[in-house]
Amino acid sequence: MTRTVPEIIAIFLAALTALVVAAPVISIAVLALQPEAELWQHLLAYVLPQALRDTAALLIGVGIVALGIGAGTAWLISSHDFPGRALLLWLLPLPLAIPTYLAAYVYVDLFEPLGLVHRTLATLMPMPDAIKLLPAMRSLPGAIFVIGLVLYPYVYLSARAMFQHRSADFAEAAKVLGAGRWTTFRRISLPMARPALAVGLALVALETLNDIGASEYLGVRTLTVSVFTTWLNRGSLAGAAQLSLFMLAIVTVLIAIERFGRRESSYEFSAENPRLMARTQLHGWRGALALTACLLPALLGFAVPLLYLLHQSIRRGLLTTETTVWRDAGHTIMLAAIATGVALLLGLIVVIAQRWRASRLTDASFAIAQTGYALPGLVLALGLLTPVLFIDNSLNALARWIGATPPGLVMVGSGAAVVIAYVIRFLAVPTGFIKAGFERIPVDYDDSARAAGAPVMTSLRVIQLPLLRPALLGAVIVVFVDCLKELPATLLLRPLNVETLATSIYQYASRGSFEEGALAALLIVAASIGPVMWLARFADVPKGPV
Structure with a gap:
């Protein structure tokens, strides 16, 4: 069948998008080929052993915390009714x-020697040894606690989606065989939730590996922090690229583990009796215990940081006196809005190219477009540096050739490099949302429009885009807020003398005055609450018959 002009353009742009997403990885591989023998002697002796130990311990520790909290609360919420469950x-x-870096800043401030927790404990328990009971937040256990506390919802949301759709047939069969509630959970519910848990844990691990603000502030020398210091402190771009390849290898292993966890994960429910398992009523002390177990992570992971930031903003008069935060907010909104629009457009192009003309090229373009989220922000910034500088140097050479004044650092100075980093990193979100939206639109609609003689662009504008509106709205919300919170790529690629809310907070924390950036942090949290609520808006599965 002859391809139309819109289809050819869509396929070309989809392939070009895939090339842009792959460019940072190619750039890092080329940079890593440069010899750095003397640097590697130092890295092997003093940096890599600790970095690998801390990275592995952090990933395992955060995974255990997120799995315990996320799977436990998802099971309690999905399997039981108790007071406060709706809230x-x-x-x-x-x-x-x-964001993980905000949680780290808040908890260090609370638990520092003259912080609120120390002062409160000294008042309630005026004993010198009482202070020793408090944990040291600037440590590996402190980082595991803080990061796990704010990332467990990835596991919770994916596990709950599985737990609440459990068939009553399996539970009834286990009960007939004499299995108790705990045995049923351990032998049936948990194995069936393995694919969801694998997805949630993979997201937790990728976010942990991407983190730099929390790890650096809490004194944990991860590979991410090592790449940062090798690049900026030791001035070795090649050494940083070689370390980045280690990180990409870890990312590949994490994705492979996630795929392994989802292998052969097909479960069949009865078509004749599609009853869902009823939730168990919990009253008295059991209901209170379930409420406490679910409420505590939400309070520690959300309420405590939010109230602290609000308190500091009011106490220091930042709501009325702070002026630079609004300038930084303007930079943040501008960069995030541009990146969101570009990511949404490219995501739509990649998906419709695959839908209009499925082929190896369009399938590969779609697959590559979704890999950007697996790139840690710091690695992405490092990989973009060479292509961006190449474009700037080419523009300056062209200007000199035609006798014009060289424009200087166009890509970096204009913020275009930050926008490109955002688009590459978060392109997986709109492609995933739009792909899911298209899967709910029967292909018969396309065939009917084509049979009626409607061009593909008319079919897209009249039929598909209106039906895709919820998916497009969801993608816009999630990408925009992810851009607001992104720290590593923004920190390294932003124009000189330009701060976003995230980098402004980082600068305050680096100077030991995080409280002065409380309003900027509060704005990020406030902007993020709506999208998170949107993710949780999906109706709860109705309670089955008891």
């Missing part, structure tokens, strides 16, 4: 509104 459905995902 918890909205509260439990809210820690996702708190």
